[in-house]
Amino acid sequence: MPTTTFASLPPDIVDRILTLLPNFRALSAALRASKSLIYNVFLNHPLSITHAIAYNLIGPALPQALRIIQIKHWLDEDGYHGFSNAAPEDEIIQACPLTRLIGEKLEEYADVASGLEDLFSLRFKNRLSKTSLLTPQEALRFHRALYRTWACTVINAEVTDEDVTDDEEEDEDQDDDDDDPVDPLTRCRVKIIYALLNDLSTTEIREVYDLVLFLNLVARWVMCEQQVQHVAVTEPNIIWYAFSQGIPSDLTSFNAGIWDGPRNIDSALSQIWTERKVRSDRYLDTRSKAILEEVEGENAACERCGFVGGLELWGPTNLILWLRNTNVQELSSGIFLPGLLSNNRDITDWIKNSLIFGRDDNGNSTFDFEELMNGLVDIGNEREGAGRWSRDRWYCNDCVGELFRRFFWRWILLHKTKRGETIHDDCWYGYNCRTMTHRLEHARKLNHLCIPTRGEGAGV
Numbered sequence: 001m002p003t004t005t006f007a008s009l010p011p012d013i014v015d016r017i018l019t020l021l022p023n024f025r026a027l028s029a030a031l032r033a034s035k036s037l038i039y040n041v042f043l044n045h046p047l048s049i050t051h052a053i054a055y056n057l058i059g060p061a062l063p064q065a066l067r068i069i070q071i072k073h074w075l076d077e078d079g080y081h082g083f084s085n086a087a088p089e090d091e092i093i094q095a096c097p098l099t100r101l102i103g104e105k106l107e108e109y110a111d112v113a114s115g116l117e118d119l120f121s122l123r124f125k126n127r128l129s130k131t132s133l134l135t136p137q138e139a140l141r142f143h144r145a146l147y148r149t150w151a152c153t154v155i156n157a158e159v160t161d162e163d164v165t166d167d168e169e170e171d172e173d174q175d176d177d178d179d180d181p182v183d184p185l186t187r188c189r190v191k192i193i194y195a196l197l198n199d200l201s202t203t204e205i206r207e208v209y210d211l212v213l214f215l216n217l218v219a220r221w222v223m224c225e226q227q228v229q230h231v232a233v234t235e236p237n238i239i240w241y242a243f244s245q246g247i248p249s250d251l252t253s254f255n256a257g258i259w260d261g262p263r264n265i266d267s268a269l270s271q272i273w274t275e276r277k278v279r280s281d282r283y284l285d286t287r288s289k290a291i292l293e294e295v296e297g298e299n300a301a302c303e304r305c306g307f308v309g310g311l312e313l314w315g316p317t318n319l320i321l322w323l324r325n326t327n328v329q330e331l332s333s334g335i336f337l338p339g340l341l342s343n344n345r346d347i348t349d350w351i352k353n354s355l356i357f358g359r360d361d362n363g364n365s366t367f368d369f370e371e372l373m374n375g376l377v378d379i380g381n382e383r384e385g386a387g388r389w390s391r392d393r394w395y396c397n398d399c400v401g402e403l404f405r406r407f408f409w410r411w412i413l414l415h416k417t418k419r420g421e422t423i424h425d426d427c428w429y430g431y432n433c434r435t436m437t438h439r440l441e442h443a444r445k446l447n448h449l450c451i452p453t454r455g456e457g458a459g460v
């Protein structure tokens with residue numbers, strides 16, 4: 001039987017195989033592999049092959065993804081006036097020839113969209129899986145809304161003072177007495193975002209609204225975890241990188257601005273809702289309902305106390321989201337520490353400097369949340385009986401808080417000992433000592449990570 005090699009395949013089969021490639025990296029590899037046959041087939045049908053691969057990569061939201069690239073292109077070429085050249089979404093695939101550069105952009109978009117989709121699914125669809133369990137229809141809505149929101153954020157980031165027309169300047173003069181004056185640049189950005197969104201059906205606009213709420217939440221998680229007040233997250237990819245990789249300490253620009261994209265998108269949305277006579281307050285409680293048809297585990301109960309926490313139960317897949325929901329600074333507060341320990345600066349400084357904001361020589365965080373959680377569960381089982389706490393179970397906010405309140409201070413003591421830090425003699429008043437709260441010297445001289453043996457709370 002003659003062996004069939006790739007090079008002996010008929011060109012139309014090779015063409016078919018190329019259209020099935022998952023991404024542009026695979027296409028480059030294939031083109032490099034066979035300069036003659038594959039390259040020639042590709043040269044005969046470059047458009048159909050690249051469009052097919054783009055579709056495999058991005059899925060049915062390809063027009064919305066391409067539109068971001070086209071909007072960036074207009075803004076680069078002609079400023080905001082180029083906007084009138086916009087191709088409608090349904091014509092964009094023809095209007096946008098796929099260059100290598102566009103291929104690379106689409107690959108980046110696909111990675112970011114898939115990471116955000118996994119996160120959205122974990123938080124709002126099904127907390128049991130770190131990989132998205134969205135149905136194909138839900139995934140399409142999510143991606144479509146993500147790319148549309150992304151296009152709005154590009155406008156927000158890239159329309160500059162130079163794009164502001166005289167009209168907007170004049171408008172501002174007239175609005176001088178307004179209670180809430182809007183500067184011409186903001187007015188200009190809102191106008192373009194409005195034009196983009198107003199093409200959509202009301203249902204699709206609700207999807208965008210849900211997506212903005214979701215991005216707000218992710219941005220808040222980033223700010224809580226990194227302890228920054230502001231994050232210059234101009235586009236969804238930056239939010240995703242900051243969430244998944246942390247804000248690089250050498251990139252101070254991350255701290256330079258704020259995630260203010262939604263404000264202008266919100267302004268455009270309220271205008272549209274008013275015009276369409278849809279009451280905007282009807283949308284305020286609709287988070288994730290426009291995108292998701294069905295949610296799994298809405299009635300799930302805490303395995304310790306029975307509280308019906310639904311998707312706000314924390315366990316093996318998502319405990320890190322509990323931490324991100326909690327402002328990490330709170331780990332040194334009275335919410336998670338017994339007695340007066342949260343007023344003992346020696347301890348709170350240790351929690352901040354040695355634990356949550358600890359950095360290695362390269363500036364990378366050394367805070368190992370997994371290690372902390374495993375340690376708390378071990379201490380809990382040691383003190384309350386084997387199997388009382390488990391990393392495999394699901395707990396509500398209160399019960400995770402309880403785990404911290406009861407055992408975090410013991411874990412700190414254990415951790416300090418393991419690190420070889422000097423542990424001083426116990427203060428009689430333990431974690432209820434008042435002196436430690438106003439005399440740092442006393443706080444440092446004695447160990448307060450202990451149960452009081454005198455005074456308030458002694459013998460408990």
Ligand SMILES: [Zn+2]
Pocket residue numbers: 302303304305306307395396397398399
């Ligand atoms: Zn509970």
Ligand SMILES: [Zn+2]
Pocket residue numbers: 427428429430433434435436442446448
């Ligand atoms: Zn004391």
